[in-house]
Amino acid sequence: MKTAAGTLVIRNGQLVDGTGRAAIPDALVVAQDGKIVYAGPVSTAPAGLLQTTSSSDATVIDARGGSILPGLVEAHFHPTYFNVAALEDLDIKYPVEYVTLLAAANAKLALECGYTAARSGGSLFNIDFWLKKAIEKDLMPGPRLASSGREICGVGGLMDWNPDFRRIGMEGLVLLVNGPNEARAAVRKLVKDGVEWVKTYPTGDAAAPDVNDHHTLCMTFEEMHAVVQTAHNHGMKVTGHCRATEGIKNALKAGYDALEHATFIDDESLELLLARQVPIVPALQFELASIEHGPEYGMPQAVIDGHQETLEGGAESARRILRAGGVVGMGGDYGFAWNPHGDYAKELCFFVNYVGFTPLETIQCATLSGAKIMGRDKEIGTVEAGKLADLLVVEGDVVANIALLEDRSRFVAVVQGGVIKAGQLAKQIPVAAGQVG
């Protein structure tokens, strides 16, 4: 991705730098050729720098007394999930050609929502890898992406939903495995596809209450261990959909690099998690959205009850993990009709209003912790000298009112590598949130 040439100056706003530190009032951020050279109080900025910033060549953004923060990181992003109303639609409704176009539209939307980076939580076909390539080559706008490929699940598990009599398998979305040998083979396929993250399904979910509920295991420890050994051998990372306590423990003992959800932790799993500082991405607004909007989409009561249990368990686990010093990323599993693309920042509001994280903690989770999960925290995730100028400038005080991050109309600028890509200062026609599908 190309970075800007020349000087970018942002002033007249408070700096919320993503480290968790209190906001710095009346801040100045200066980037040179796409990298931050100063971020701090205007009063302590070097005199020479102030001269540079007043040169007529500099691009100047007036933050209008609002907030300057790092670009947000969506840590559980499914660009290929096209706001489906039924899970089964994911792999059979559209061909790869159309899903690719939808994924491109979702990536553009995420950037417009202030997300300058994202980690894929699993992909239809191998779209995310090529999506990443197109974004990196500036062929289209989108977050800097860490790609996943097709997701791995045990035969008969949560993601194996097409009945055998239809003879269509799970071609688009999932690699189904029986035993460690097939698990290794599935990972080797992903190695050839070029993906960075291997997404697996150690456990079930409230979505499948009959045979794969959230306390059911969908892979054996041996399968999970084979996935990790093979992936690590090739320099790939492994994550998993982990709800049940036993599945969380299996994943941690098998050497997983991250956990999605980590819903029902106990003392032992918390200890295992902290011993290696394995990050988690709870994705909890999804549960609330399922409870609130599920009935409109015909969700059975058993499913809604399961989401309620997941919501409460997940919130308690996330609180425990953060308070114990764990790494929590913000990612929301968006791409379902009741939890559509464009709503990404609802996750942040949810963590402040329902889970009890402070706004500064939540913003840190949505920036620095996301960058850590991507393995790119030396380049992005905070507004500090030496990092890429991936920034979000918002009208208003986001610490006092985190909900401002949900309102794209208040974004003055979304900046990637010093280039203004979206927001009021970028001139482009935005994709309407929740409209694609």
Ligand SMILES: [Zn+2]
């Ligand atoms: Zn997901």
